[in-house]
Amino acid sequence: MSGLQEDMPESRRLMITLSIMLATIMQTLDSTIAAVxxxxxxxxxxxxxxxxxxxxTSYIVAAAIATPVTGWLVGRYGRKTIFLISIAGFTISSVLCGMSVDLLAIVLARLLQGVFGAALVPLSQAVMLDINPPERHARAMAVWGMGVMLGPVLGPTLGGWLTDNFTWRWVFFINLPVGVLSLAGVYYYIHDSGARILSKFDWFGFSMLAIAIGMLQMLLDRGEQADWFGSIEIRVEAVCAVIAFTFFVIHTAxxxxxxxxxxxxxxxxxxxxGLAIYFLLGLLLYATRALLPPMLQDLLGYxxxxxxxxTAPSGLGTMVAMMFAGRLVGRIDSRAILAFGFSLTALSMWQMSCxxxxITEWDVAWPGFIQGLGLGFTSVPLTTMTFSTLDRRLRSEGTAIYSLSRNVGSSIGISVMQTLLVRNTSTMHSTLATYITAGSLLAMPEGLSRLFDLGTQSGAAGLNEVLNRQAAFIGYLDDFRLMFWLTMLAMPCLMLMSNDRRIEKKSKEPAPAEAQAEAVAVGAD
Known part of the structure; x- marks a missing residue:
């Protein structure tokens, strides 16, 4: 595509919009639909x-590693080519996820999903800007933002319905018809200009950073099972991560x-x-989404x-908050909006820790909605302030690193919180077991005393199951409590950010479209 398409027939613009939005919704939906x-x-x-x-975590890490190279690939091979490859690859890997027969197969398929899906959101946003004249950009971005936000709103509900009425495999198979339609639309209606930018890409630095992130993630995911540094595997992964990151730092310097x-x-x-805060946002968002479904289904029988x-109201809250946050930025101090968003997030985590x-369904939905509001009121001003003082010549690289920080925070957050959950559950089980004595059992009502009779195998097994459930529930509460304190401790860091309007006015150029889009995309992802 070459520049703006002001003379494009409205019917073709509509078909392009539908085609790319199908791809975007497919990607954003898939990041939430699998959780339940x-x-x-x-x-x-x-x-x-x-x-x-x-x-x-495999999906998030793969997307994090693949996102920074998207711009170079588009410049070298063309937007349409990369778009088609991304849609086709994402659709095929989705089918492979649904066909997986063991854990290794689905993890490898999810890695492919992350690699191919990384380009879909930024490419769809770029195409929307390209096919509309400047006076229609605001309207186009509103349509794009609404489409992107459908993912976190519909994902949990649709995933639950498909799993309950069919099987969990359909949360991946559902991408097949959507992907085929999107692929056909992009193929027939989008045309590249043929121009190529043969820029140089730092493959060595990129590879070293990718290896460091990948090894760190494997260390965190496998550490609990492999006895951490008592295992040769974990020590090798740690050494590889340190060496790769050292090479990256030296090469960069x-x-x-x-x-x-x-x-x-x-x-x-x-x-x-902004990078540090965005890292924390990714941690809080994904860790919560990863912890809640197993807790509700395995422990509470939902x-x-x-x-x-x-769990769907979280996405709804983000959508509502972004409608207001976009209008508030520029009118009041962005740090105040950030503080308000963090306060809402902290409130939601405190409610979950209690x-x-x-608890009832309302007790789950309401904190989730509040957390969504907090995310919406945080991501929009955070993106604006992060790029408001950055030299515009560095904004292209800055957006890639900015997105990378959130993805890395998300994957690390899930792994760390899951590790703490397993460890705290084991610790609490041992602690609770010390209170179980023959005397304490006799003090129970007669029916319970017979049910949990330690002299019978069924009684001991039943009592152990009760202890497991109680210990696991306390482990979840400990995770939510930790995330509450992380949110509170991060709030003073907001004062480190400058809200100097003279700098923003001096540049007279807003952050790039992809940076602005991150504020919406974080809610979707």
């Missing part, structure tokens, strides 16, 4: 609770001109602070459809 099906996947694939989390990561980015306080319904085994 995790307990069913675990049973079908004979995986433990911490192992099945690899289904989420000594080859600033062609380096994948521009050192000048670290000279901007707003950008560095049907999968109900789990989807009560859960009991007798």
């Amino acid at each position: 099906a995790l307990p069913h996947m675990a049973g079908s694939l004979s995986a433990s609770q911490d192992q099945i989390m690899w289904v989420l 000594t080859d600033e001109g062609d380096s994948f990561f521009k050192v000048q980015l670290l000279h901007d306080r707003n950008f560095v602070t 049907p999968v459809v109900t789990t989807g319904l009560v 859960y009991t085994m007798q």
Whole structure:
């Protein structure tokens, strides 16, 4: 495509919009639709609770690693070519996910999904800007944003319905007809200009960073099962991660001109602070989405459809908040909006940390909605402030690193919280067991005393199951409590960001479209 298509027939513009939005919705939907099906996947694939989390982390890590190279690939091979490859690859890997017969197969398929899906959201946003004249950009971005946000709103509910009425495999098979329609539309209606930008890409720096992130993720995912540094595997992964990251740092410091990561980015306080906060946002968002469905289904006995319904309000809250946040930015201090968003997030985490085994559906939906509001009121001003003082020549690299920070935070957050959950559950089980004595059992009502008679195998097994459930529930509460304190401790960091309007006015150029789109995409992903 060459520039703006002001003379494009309206029918063709509509078909392009539908085609690319199908691809976008497919990608954003897939990042949330699988979460509610995790307990069913675990049973079908004979995986433990911490192992099945690899289904989420593998996708996130792959997308994080593949996102920064998207711009170079588009410049070299053309937008349409990369778009077609991404849609086809994402659709095929989705089918492979649904056909998986063991944990290794689905993790590998999810890795492919992340690699091919990384380009879909930024490419669809770029095409929307390209096919509309400047005066229609705001309207086009509103349509694009609404489409992107359908994922987190519909994902949990649709995933629950498909899993309950068919099987968890259909949360992946559903992408097949959507992908085929999107692929046909992009093929027939989008045309490349043929121009290519043969820019140089820092493959060495990129590879070292990718290896470091991948090894760190494997260490975190496998650490609990492999006895951490008592295992040769974990020590090898740790050494590889340290060596790769060391090479990346040395390469970046000594080859600033062609380096994948521009050192000048670290000279901007707003950008560095924004990266740290965005990292935390990714951690809080994905860790919560990963923890809630197993807790609701495995411990509280929620049907999968109900789990989807009560977790969907989080996406709805994000959508509502973004409608207001976009209008507030520029009118009041962005740090105040950020503080308000973080306060809402902290409130939601505090409410979750106070859960009991007798909570209702409303008790789950309401904190989720509040957390969604917090995310919406945080991501929009955060993106604006992060790029408001950054040299526009660095914004292209800055957007890639910005997106990378959120994805890395998400994958690390899931792994760390799951590890803490397993460890705290084991610790609490041992602690609770110390209170079980013959005297304490005799003090119970007669019916319970006979039910939990330690002299019988069924009684001991039943009592152990009760202890497991109680210990696991306390483990979940500990995770939510930790995320509450992380949110509170991060709030003073907001003061490190500058809201100097003179700098913003001086540049008279907003952050690039892809940076602005991140504020919406984070809610979808």
